[in-house]
Amino acid sequence: MAGLDYFEVECTEDGSDNYNKIATTVLQDHNLLSIVEGLHIYIDPEYPLFVATGFIHPPRSAIKISDVGNVLIQDNQATIAVGDETYLAAMLKMLWLKLGHDNVDQPDRFTVIIKNVEIPKDLKDWMVIDPSQSLFKDLIYAIQVIAPEGFKVRRENYGKNRFSFAASENTIPADVIEKIIADRFAKMEEALK
Amino acid sequence: MILVPITYKGGVYRLDEVIDYIEDLGGYIVQRHNIASEVILQVLMPKEDIKRLAAFSRPLAGEIQESPLVGTEIAVVIPSLEIHHLPHSACDVAEYLRSHGSKSNMLGMARGFGKRIAQMNDEERDLINEHDLAIFVLGNFASCIETKFPKFRPGITVPIILTGGPEREVLEKQTDPPVAGYVGGLGRFMHRTQTEADIHRLDLVIDEVIKIVEARRQEIANDPLSVSPARLQALIKQELPEIEEVYSPSPIAVQLNGLRVKLSYPAYAQKVRDLVIEDEVKVGDVADVLPSRMRDYILIRIKPLSETNIVV
Numbered sequence: 001m002a003g004l005d006y007f008e009v010e011c012t013e014d015g016s017d018n019y020n021k022i023a024t025t026v027l028q029d030h031n032l033l034s035i036v037e038g039l040h041i042y043i044d045p046e047y048p049l050f051v052a053t054g055f056i057h058p059p060r061s062a063i064k065i066s067d068v069g070n071v072l073i074q075d076n077q078a079t080i081a082v083g084d085e086t087y088l089a090a091m092l093k094m095l096w097l098k099l100g101h102d103n104v105d106q107p108d109r110f111t112v113i114i115k116n117v118e119i120p121k122d123l124k125d126w127m128v129i130d131p132s133q134s135l136f137k138d139l140i141y142a143i144q145v146i147a148p149e150g151f152k153v154r155r156e157n158y159g160k161n162r163f164s165f166a167a168s169e170n171t172i173p174a175d176v177i178e179k180i181i182a183d184r185f186a187k188m189e190e191a192l193k
Numbered sequence: 194m195i196l197v198p199i200t201y202k203g204g205v206y207r208l209d210e211v212i213d214y215i216e217d218l219g220g221y222i223v224q225r226h227n228i229a230s231e232v233i234l235q236v237l238m239p240k241e242d243i244k245r246l247a248a249f250s251r252p253l254a255g256e257i258q259e260s261p262l263v264g265t266e267i268a269v270v271i272p273s274l275e276i277h278h279l280p281h282s283a284c285d286v287a288e289y290l291r292s293h294g295s296k297s298n299m300l301g302m303a304r305g306f307g308k309r310i311a312q313m314n315d316e317e318r319d320l321i322n323e324h325d326l327a328i329f330v331l332g333n334f335a336s337c338i339e340t341k342f343p344k345f346r347p348g349i350t351v352p353i354i355l356t357g358g359p360e361r362e363v364l365e366k367q368t369d370p371p372v373a374g375y376v377g378g379l380g381r382f383m384h385r386t387q388t389e390a391d392i393h394r395l396d397l398v399i400d401e402v403i404k405i406v407e408a409r410r411q412e413i414a415n416d417p418l419s420v421s422p423a424r425l426q427a428l429i430k431q432e433l434p435e436i437e438e439v440y441s442p443s444p445i446a447v448q449l450n451g452l453r454v455k456l457s458y459p460a461y462a463q464k465v466r467d468l469v470i471e472d473e474v475k476v477g478d479v480a481d482v483l484p485s486r487m488r489d490y491i492l493i494r495i496k497p498l499s500e501t502n503i504v505v
Contacts, residue, residue, distance in 0.1 A: 015333040018358050018380055025383040045334035048308050145383075148332060149277040150307025169307045 006038030006055075006191050013045055023146050030142045035059075035135065037161075038192055040184045041146070050147045051177065052165045053184040055192070056139070059132030063087050066124040069112070078119045080112040091128045098126075139163060195414065196221070196237040196421055198263030200294055201246070203255030208232055214249050218242040221423035223264050223447045224296070235263040235294050237423040237447075261403045262295035264423065266448045268324040270345075272311065272331070274301030278381060283330055285386045286356075286379075289395040290328075290402065296446045298324065302345075311341045318348045319486045325449045326352045326373070326405055328398065333358030333380035339367045346372075352405045356380070356398065374401035409449055416497040419479035420470055420505050422447045425493065428476075429454060432468050433461065451480070454491040458484040462491055471505045479503055 009016040009023065019041060027033050035056050042051040065071060068091050069082040082088055095104045095114065103117045120126075136158040143165045144154075151167035155177060158164075164181045166172055203211065205227075212234070215222060220238025238246065247257050267290055271283040283299055290297040300320060304312040321327045327349065331338050338357045346353070352373035357364055358380025365375050379394045386395060426445045429452075430436055436444050439455045446453040454465065462484070466477030476482065476493070479501050485492035498504055 013334060013336060015335075015358050015380075018333040018382065022381065022383045029383070043334075045308070045336050048337065145276055148307075148334075148337075148381075149272060149275055150310060152307075169310050 003033035004036055004039060006040070006188050008039075009041045009043070011043045011045075015045070016043070019043060019146070026142050026146050030138060030145075032139060032142055036139070038188045040188055042180060042184060043148075045148075047170065048148070048151070048168055049172070050151055050165075050167045051180050051184070052143045052146070053163070053181055053188065054139075055162050055188065056135070058161060059135055062130040062132075063090075063128045064124065065091060065126045065128060068128060069110075071124040073119050073123070076115070076119060078114040078123055080114075082110045082112065085109075087128050094126070094128055136163060140165060195240055196423060197240040197243065198223075198260055198294065199236050199238060199243060200258045200260040200263060201234040201236055201250070201255055202258070203232060203234075203250060203253055205230055205232055207253055211246075211250055211253065211255060215246060218245060220246075221421070221427050223423055223426065224443055235260070237264055237421070260294035261406055262290065262293045262399075264294075264447045264449065265325045265402075265406055266296045266298065266323075266446050266453065267402065268298050268300050268321050268327040268351075270300045270302070270305075270321060270327050270329045272302060272305035272307075272341075274299075275306070277306075278330070281385055282379070282382050285391075286328060286330055286395065286398060289386075289399065293399055295402070296443055300327075305345070308337045308340050311344050313345050315348075316486055322348075322350050323453070323485060323487065323492055324351055325409070326354065326402065328354045328356065328402070331355065331357045331380065335359040335363050335367060338364070342368065352409070354398065354401050354405070373405050376401060406449070413450060413497075416499050417504060418450060418495045418497055419501045419503050420495055422450065422452050422493075422495060424470070424505075425452055425476065425480070425495070428468055428470060429465065433464065435461075451495050452493040453485055453487065454493060455488075456491055457489045458491050459489065465491060465493070474503055474505050479505065 009019045023041060027036060037055040037057050039052065039054040065080065068084055068087050069080045072079045099114060099117050103114060105113045107113060140156050147167050151169055153168050153172055155166045155172055166177045212222060215236055215238060218238060220236050222234050222236055224235040226233040243257065269283060269287040271278045287297040287299050302313055302317050329345065331342065342355065354374035355364055355368060355372050356376040356379040359377055361375045361377030364377055376394065376397045386392060426447055429445060435456060441455045444455045462482050466475065466482050468476045470476060480493050480495045483492045483494060
């Protein structure tokens with residue numbers, strides 16, 4: 001799959017091609033292709049069992065006000081000249097919450113003015129959004145969409161740039177799953193060396 | 194008189210004359226779609242008069258096409274109305290049927306997902322049985338379909354077309370007793386059907402549907418219905434003006450051997466039974482007026498000639 005350094009769908013019967021396509025489309029639709037580094041999907045329709053293991057690229061650093069636009073502080077008034085609108089809404093929301101709705105004005109699309117309050121010195125370093133916070137949530141949601149429907153018994157783990165997801169409609173034997181997950185991670189590490 | 198399903202595509206200019214002409218020839222307009230300045234009429238009309246309509250509409254640049262699916266109501270059954278099946282696979286199949294003139298309904302089951310845990314309840318089963326045929330759009334794995342599909346089949350009396358990820362031969366081999374039609378390579382997918390291969394699979398669905406519908410029409414022709422469903426539709430439209438206030442896209446859905454009238458059963462069933470078709474023949478004499486499992490709608494099942502000895 002484009003954008004992924006490792007991608008494999010392992011299946012105990014015919015049908016891996018279809019899941020290959022499903023996984024590609026879902027990751028693309030959820031804008032996760034640039035985030036996921038490697039993904040291994042294991043499917044056993046007989047039991048039935050669905051296991052996904054993956055690595056992610058180190059998450060991007062938090063977005064600060066200075067990433068959204070230039071901050072100019074003059075005469076107890078701060079003007080932010082917006083350069084990138086992507087996080088503008090999130091920034092406005094944060095500023096309104098911290099400084100009050102009346103004190104933050106947006107006279108036009110690319111200008112935000114803060115006045116009537118004491119302007120904090122470190123304004124440009126205020127954090128607007130931390131993408132890593134919602135990342136795993138989005139990722140697990142996408143994997144759930146990829147997984148066959150009705151697999152309500154789930155086990156999901158994430159931490160330190162890796163995640164695993166196992167699902168079935170029957171109870172999942174912990175030792176079997178742990179082994180499958182560990183094996184797949186070892187395989188991926190080997191391939192990504 | 195055998196009525197043939199056709200689609201008429203044309204502009205709005207002098208459309209009223211075209212509609213009058215169709216009606217004068219003994220045809221019935223089953224459904225009408227207005228798309229910008231274009232109008233699509235789905236029509237059932239006598240076979241020998243189609244060329245007359247073609248000649249009449251030629252100066253108006255109207256196009257006439259035979260479309261065997263006009264006048265059918267088809268259920269597209271999927272395991273559930275979840276993001277796993279929507280909007281693609283299920284909607285694409287339903288929409289493709291619609292573009293070929295059929296009235297398609299999508300039916301997601303409450304607990305149809307999974308393999309061991311898949312279930313179907315009586316309401317879902319009865320609803321499927323109210324259609325002319327049902328298309329089951331299932332998943333990608335043969336072993337899963339093999340376990341799951343037999344749970345959905347009991348009690349389904351309408352012809353079934355089974356679609357799934359495995360090849361057609363695999364589906365055929367593992368389905369016992371056989372169903373009316375199979376389409377392989379069409380399981381669960383998440384992308385839009387845009388490529389030629391995708392469209393080809395949808396075409397295969399249409400081919401299977403046409404095969405079944407034509408066989409069913411032939412069966413009906415051997416023992417004709419006491420009244421044509423299209424004629425009943427026209428009668429209800431004329432006699433029950435309340436139908437104009439129903440905002441469903443098709444207030445009266447025409448089926449091969451009946452109709453679904455989207456009026457309340459308790460309030461209108463008797464009125465429908467009492468409608469006079471011709472001379473002293475009432476709707477109640479030639480058809481069963483039943484409560485539908487879809488909301489509180491009315492379902493009309495027209496009886497065959499052999500049962501009533503009447504043809505109007």
